Amino acid sequence: MYDETITSAKIMIIDDDIGMMDVLTAILGKYGHKISSFTEPVSAIETLKSNSFDILLVNYLMSPVNGDRIVELVREFNKEIYIILMSSHKDLIPSIETITNLDIQAYYEKSARFDQLILLIHSGIKYVNQVIRIKNMSIQIEETLPDFANVLLNTVEAKDHYTGDHSYRVSKYSEVFANYLNLSEEDTKSLILAAMFHDIGKIGINDSILLKEDKLTDVEYENIKLHTIIGANIFSVSNIFKDASPAIRGHHERYDGGGYPDKLKGDDIPYLARVLALCDTFDAIVAERPYKCATSIPFALDQIKKNIGSQFEPELAKEFIAMVNKNKKYIEEATHYSKPEKINAKNIANKTKE
Ligand SMILES: [Fe+2]
Numbered sequence: 001m002y003d004e005t006i007t008s009a010k011i012m013i014i015d016d017d018i019g020m021m022d023v024l025t026a027i028l029g030k031y032g033h034k035i036s037s038f039t040e041p042v043s044a045i046e047t048l049k050s051n052s053f054d055i056l057l058v059n060y061l062m063s064p065v066n067g068d069r070i071v072e073l074v075r076e077f078n079k080e081i082y083i084i085l086m087s088s089h090k091d092l093i094p095s096i097e098t099i100t101n102l103d104i105q106a107y108y109e110k111s112a113r114f115d116q117l118i119l120l121i122h123s124g125i126k127y128v129n130q131v132i133r134i135k136n137m138s139i140q141i142e143e144t145l146p147d148f149a150n151v152l153l154n155t156v157e158a159k160d161h162y163t164g165d166h167s168y169r170v171s172k173y174s175e176v177f178a179n180y181l182n183l184s185e186e187d188t189k190s191l192i193l194a195a196m197f198h199d200i201g202k203i204g205i206n207d208s209i210l211l212k213e214d215k216l217t218d219v220e221y222e223n224i225k226l227h228t229i230i231g232a233n234i235f236s237v238s239n240i241f242k243d244a245s246p247a248i249r250g251h252h253e254r255y256d257g258g259g260y261p262d263k264l265k266g267d268d269i270p271y272l273a274r275v276l277a278l279c280d281t282f283d284a285i286v287a288e289r290p291y292k293c294a295t296s297i298p299f300a301l302d303q304i305k306k307n308i309g310s311q312f313e314p315e316l317a318k319e320f321i322a323m324v325n326k327n328k329k330y331i332e333e334a335t336h337y338s339k340p341e342k343i344n345a346k347n348i349a350n351k352t353k354e
Contacts, residue, residue, distance in 0.1 A: 009125050010052065013037045014044045014070060015059040015086070020110065024057065027114050028121065041065045045073055053081055054128045055121065057108075060087040060094050068094060068102055075103045080131060082124035084108050084117075145240060149196065156200050157339065160210055163199045166283055168339035171195040173279040176330065180323040181275070186243065191272050193235075194247035195279060201231030201248070225260045228252055247272035251280055256310045266313070274313045278304065278320040281311070286335045297324065297332060 011033050015021045018039060025035045036053070038044035041062065048056070056074065060067040067085055074081065085102065087093045088110040099107050105127060106120045157164030174195035178188040202210055205227055209220045216224065232249030235241040250264065250273025257265030285300040301321050308317045324331050 009054045009121075009128065010034045010036070011055045011057060011121070012044065012048065012053045013057045014041055014062070014067070015039065015057070016062045017059065017088070020059075020088070024114075024117075027118075031118070031121075033121070041070050041073075045070070048074060048081070049077060055082045055084065055124045057084050057086060060085055061092055068098055071102050071104055079103075082106075082127050084120055084124065086110055141240065149193075152197065152200065153339065156197070156203055159203050159207070160199075162289065163202055164339040165337070166287060167196050167199060169283045169287065169334055169337050170198065170276070170279045172334040172337060173282060173331065174276065176327050176334075177275060177279060177320060177323050180326070181319060187272060190243040191247065191275060193241060193244035194251070194272060194276055197231065197235065197241075197244065198248050198251045198276060198280060199227060199231065200234055201227030201229065204230040225252070228261045244272075246270040247276045249273070251276045253277065254311045255313050258310075269313075274316055278312055278317060281307075282320070282324070283335070294335075297328070297335070301325075 011028060013021055013024055013035060015024070015037070016039050021037045021039065025037055028035055036047065036051075038047070042065075058067045058070050062070075065073075067087075071083055071085065074083070083104040084106040085094065085099065085104050086108045093109065094102075094107075105124065108117050108120055153164060153167070156167065171192050174191050175188070178191050183191065205223060209216065209223050212220065228249050228251065232245045235245040235248055247270060249261065250270045253259035253262065253264045253269040253273055254277075255266060255269070255274070257263055259269075282300050282304065285303050286295055286297060288294040301324060304312060304317055304321060308314050312320075
């Protein structure tokens with residue numbers, strides 16, 4: 001029995017044997033597949049570039065370009081299409097090595113009976129349907145990601161109200177800084193995620209330490225430091241979030257090696273952790289905290305300048321200062337942000353770079 005996807009499969013055949021092409025078109029057409037046939041490869045490849053097909057049937061021996069070369073050319077721009085390489089010349093069949101090294105899914109030796117080919121086409125259609133399902137699942141995961149992120153953020157905020165607002169502001173600075181530094185989409189997404197959740201490990205720290213208003217003892221401070229490792233571990237188990245994990249772990253490292261948890265130095269500190277450290281510290285200085293008043297942006301930038309080379313990577317710190325000065329109005333507004341009840345999905349899901 002066919003389902004909807006199977007009957008609507010689009011198949012391209014490239015074969016310079018017109019007689020064989022007609023036979024294949026007739027047989028496969030009977031199964032409800034849409035067939036496009038080409039006797040010469042150049043126009044076939046051009047058509048493949050601008051149209052979507054599910055399955056490609058390509059003959060091995062053809063002139064001027066053989067099937068194996070056509071496969072290579074197609075794979076340069078299309079990794080998904082299910083390719084069946086066909087051969088009819090018993091003594092000129094491709095070697096096992098050629099078949100294995102080619103990025104094809106199946107090989108068919110032509111014969112008077114077409115049962116085997118029909119079976120291969122069926123396997124191809126199953127493969128195509130699986131790819132479609134995986135794609136749909138990825139879209140669903142991507143769509144639910146913001147909701148999941150909101151749940152996580154609210155969890156942190158329930159534990160420590162200050163952390164929710166602070167993390168939200170740090171994510172805002174990170175977004176602008178990523179744009180200023182021209183980071184890749186992937187790095188931008190990882191940085192924003194890491195910024196939003198850099199202190200998520202605090203959910204693993206005892207309230208009596210986390211919310212203590214008096215000065216922390218040495219042991220308590222050692223406990224607080226663990227939030228970097230706990231947070232990174234939480235994120236490292238998720239395929240979607242794991243790229244943000246190194247920045248979360250390293251956001252309290254110092255350029256001179258005096259930070260924590262790994263006492264990394266200079267370029268050994270993951271790049272996004274160095275970027276995040278600037279955004280995090282900036283907010284820690286400008287924002288009001290239970291134990292200190294808010295300060296001005298020039299004062300915060302001055303503090304960053306004083307810590308160039310010790311706490312911060314020199315070049316990156318200079319870039320950060322330049323970024324704040326270039327986006328003064330936005331950054332000034334952002335320093336007063338509180339975390340909205342529900343954060344904007346775009347910030348997390350769409351790998352944004354405005
Ligand atoms: Fe932190």
